[in-house]
Every structure is written in structure tokens, then in C-alpha cells.
Amino acid sequence: MENTLLIALSRQTTLRREMTSVANNIANMNTQAYKRESMMFDDYLVRSDGGERIMGDKLMFVRDVAQYRDLSEGKFDETGNPLDVAIHGEGYFVVDTPEGNRYTRNGHFQLNSNGVLVNTDGHPVLTEDGDQIQTTPGDTRFEISRNGEIHTDAGPVGKLGIVQFDNPQELEKVSSTLMKSDAAGVQVENPDVHQGKLEMSNVEPIIEMTRMIEVHRAYNRAKSMIDKEDERIRKANTLITGQ
Structure with missing residues (x-):
């Protein structure tokens, strides 16, 4: 030709x-x-x-x-919802799925029927120790500090798992905002977390x-x-x- x-x-x-x-x-x-x-x-x-x-x-x-x-980083939208969380700077939230850990910057979370903090797909959000974030029916307070520590009426629940990668471009997209990686992420030592806000596109x-x-x-x-x-x-x- x-x-x-x-x-x-x-x-x-x-x-x-x-x-x-x-x-x-x-x-x-x-x-x-x-x-x-x-x-x-x-x-x-x-x-x-x-x-x-x-x-x-x-x-x-x-x-x-x-x-x-x-x-x-996208612009932050202030929602006032205590379960909405945004990360300023580097880092990804860790969620537990049937296929293994996945990573996202979408902090639009909610509580499921068992009081576990989950993402929009219903996958549990994990702490830095890899545990689920469990609340109790009587909890009326859900506070997240700037470094990711979570407190309810029952006291401290854990610290949000926020990890970073040497080359984030190598993360493989599995949905619009959910990523996977063969390499385990490294916990961000001093994350900058904003409660009541969401990072937009x-x-x-x-x-x-x-x-x-x-x-x-x-x-x-x-x-x-x-x-x-x-x-x-x-x-x-x-x-x-x-x-």
C-alpha cells in the first residue's frame, strides 16, 4: 500500500x-x-x-x-456529610473487595446495615492495619481528624489506611475511580484528610x-x-x- x-x-x-x-x-x-x-x-x-x-x-x-x-488534584466540594472524606496531596484510600485490595481517591463513604464503613460499591474501607471500620448502633458521633484518625462515641476506632505508590501511573483502572496494583502501597505517614468534603473530577x-x-x-x-x-x-x- x-x-x-x-x-x-x-x-x-x-x-x-x-x-x-x-x-x-x-x-x-x-x-x-x-x-x-x-x-x-x-x-x-x-x-x-x-x-x-x-x-x-x-x-x-x-x-x-x-x-x-x-x-x-480536583477541586474540593464541601458537603457537610461526616462520612465524606477528601485527601489533600498524595494518597489513596484502601478498600477490601472479593478480588483483593483496591485503591481510590473517591471518599464518598457510607455505613452499611452492619455499621461498617463502605464505599459506594459496598466494599469495606480499611484502616492502616487492614481492619474494617466498625461502628455501633448507638454512635451519634463520627469524627475524622486531619491525620485520618477516626473517633466515635465509643472512642477511637482506627486510622484510615491511606497509601501511596512509587509510580501511580502504573495503577490499573478497574472502574471510573477504583484502581488495583500488583505492588502493595506504602502507608502515608502524615496524610492530610478533610472530613465533610469530596474531591471532584x-x-x-x-x-x-x-x-x-x-x-x-x-x-x-x-x-x-x-x-x-x-x-x-x-x-x-x-x-x-x-x-
Whole structure:
């Protein structure tokens, strides 16, 4: 196949995946603690027929190699709910799931029917010692200090497990805000916890809409290139075969 067609097709393929990433960001712009995602690309240069000249053109193949997350902190929304918790700075809450420990920055917690603190999926939130956070029916007070220590009417319950990783980009996403890792996280020594607040998504809707328009236009340019190249090849074949 002609290099021009290969280049245009490689560009269209990566743009389709970029559009999927942008659409996912927009869909989760109101999801607590969601982190904006983008694609990473590799460009491969091939010298064109005119490449021997000083300003010779270069043909460029494009390949998407990975997806990365923008780990910047989202804005805090003050809810006043004592079971809502936000982490300022590095760190992830630890939750216990049937598949093992999972990690999240979404601190929208609640108490289940047994008085255990759980996340929105019903998975128990763990302390730094790996225990569940248990309350009693008579508890009317649920306080979390800035360092993550939990107190109820019965006294201290434990300290929230908040862990960090050497390379958070290596965390594998299993849902919009839930991550898993083969390596165990390291407990944050001095976490900065804010009770009654939630970290919101760090997606900027205007930026994502702008990206969507740019990707759409780039895709149409690549399509136009394919159409023109197809027309050129058909004309060349007609001249050669005389048909």
C-alpha cells in the first residue's frame, strides 16, 4: 500500500482512540475523584522522495503506545456529610473487595446495615492495619481528624489506611475511580484528610470540548487525504491501463 495511505490510516486509528478517551473524560466530569485521561503517541519519520533536499518533506507514521492519567488534584466540594472524606496531596484510600485490595481517591463513604464503613460499591474501607471500620448502633458521633484518625462515641476506632505508590501511573483502572496494583502501597505517614468534603473530577469541560473539536477536524483531514490519494491512484491506473 502507498505510504500516504498508511500514514493517513495510522493517524485515523489513533484519533479514534483519542476521541474515545475524550468522550470518557466528558462522561465522567461529575464523577468524584475521576482523573482525566489522555493518549501517548509515537511518531515514526520516513524520508519521502524529496527528502534528499535540505527542506525535504518527511512522512510520519503515528502509533498510540499508552494511556496516561492527569493525577492533579480536583477541586474540593464541601458537603457537610461526616462520612465524606477528601485527601489533600498524595494518597489513596484502601478498600477490601472479593478480588483483593483496591485503591481510590473517591471518599464518598457510607455505613452499611452492619455499621461498617463502605464505599459506594459496598466494599469495606480499611484502616492502616487492614481492619474494617466498625461502628455501633448507638454512635451519634463520627469524627475524622486531619491525620485520618477516626473517633466515635465509643472512642477511637482506627486510622484510615491511606497509601501511596512509587509510580501511580502504573495503577490499573478497574472502574471510573477504583484502581488495583500488583505492588502493595506504602502507608502515608502524615496524610492530610478533610472530613465533610469530596474531591471532584479534575476534568475541565471546556478543554475537553475543545479537544473533541480538534480531534474531529484532524480525523476529517486524514479522511480527505485518503480520498484524494485514492482518486490519484485510480487516475494513475486509468492512464496506465488506458481504461
